[in-house]
Amino acid sequence: MQLAKPRFDVGLFTNRLEPMLAFYQGELGLSFDHMLPLGRGLRQHRHDVNGSVLKINHARDPLPVAAPAGWRELLIARPGIAVPEQLHDPDGNAVTLVPPGHHGITGIAIRLAAREPDWHRDFLGRILALPAQGEDGFRLGDGVILLEKDAAAAVDLAMDAKGFRYITIQVIKVDTEHAAILARGGREGRAPQTLGSTARISFVRDPDGNWIEISQRASLTGSLDQG
Numbered sequence: 001m002q003l004a005k006p007r008f009d010v011g012l013f014t015n016r017l018e019p020m021l022a023f024y025q026g027e028l029g030l031s032f033d034h035m036l037p038l039g040r041g042l043r044q045h046r047h048d049v050n051g052s053v054l055k056i057n058h059a060r061d062p063l064p065v066a067a068p069a070g071w072r073e074l075l076i077a078r079p080g081i082a083v084p085e086q087l088h089d090p091d092g093n094a095v096t097l098v099p100p101g102h103h104g105i106t107g108i109a110i111r112l113a114a115r116e117p118d119w120h121r122d123f124l125g126r127i128l129a130l131p132a133q134g135e136d137g138f139r140l141g142d143g144v145i146l147l148e149k150d151a152a153a154a155v156d157l158a159m160d161a162k163g164f165r166y167i168t169i170q171v172i173k174v175d176t177e178h179a180a181i182l183a184r185g186g187r188e189g190r191a192p193q194t195l196g197s198t199a200r201i202s203f204v205r206d207p208d209g210n211w212i213e214i215s216q217r218a219s220l221t222g223s224l225d226q227g
Helices: 017-027 116-126 174-184
Strands: 004-016 029-041 041-050 050-057 071-077 085-087 094-098 108-114 137-140 143-149 163-171 187-195 199-205 211-217
Touching: 004 108, 004 137, 004 143, 017 029, 017 041, 017 050, 041 085, 071 143, 071 163, 108 116, 116 137, 116 143, 163 174, 174 187, 174 199, 174 211, 187 211
Parallel strands: 004 050, 071 094, 108 143, 163 211
Antiparallel strands: 004 163, 029 041, 041 050, 071 108, 085 094, 137 143, 187 199, 199 211
16 A cells, blocks of 8 residues: 555544543643544544554544454553563553563554464455564554454444444545555445545455555645546
8 A cells, every 4th residue: 555654644533532532641741632522422532652643533422332342452552661561441441551662563553363374464465565563563654453363252343332343544546555455455434535625535344344544644645646
């Protein structure tokens, strides 16, 4: 893929904004960037984390009860950490601070629980065209996706539920990349659509139905033109 940013972003949903902000801003020290209204009672609170964006999507209405998505753990490289330090945010999401270089992580990583890791190796390596890092890792710019087997992982969950629910890949041309992913056997989640003058986005889904946003953000590409 032609990336517009050499790393991915992570999106989570919550009904508990204040405790979550206290954890991510106060305890972890992430820098708040801005709030983006999404409509339908959703507001996205965007935070910088080693050049990636953690998107805390606060829902006004109660989120449905749902099983955890495959996106299970956010790992953040943190200078001064000698050994991994596992934490949990107020909603119970796993967040681990790691020494830079741990599992090749220099920015962030996310752990993906998969029913059949071989299916996901094919998806990440062939369909998304990401380079492998070891047996169970894939690089997306300076970000890392780590696979772990979970035969009981839930399948085809809705995106709008509590917890880590999607990652975002920033590209130069979203329509080109979306079509290429489908041509290589990927599954469409949502067709490309334009969000005002901010971004043009689409979604694809991995073999277990986890959501992956493909985004062409005007602030990164300078245009939403597809020509």
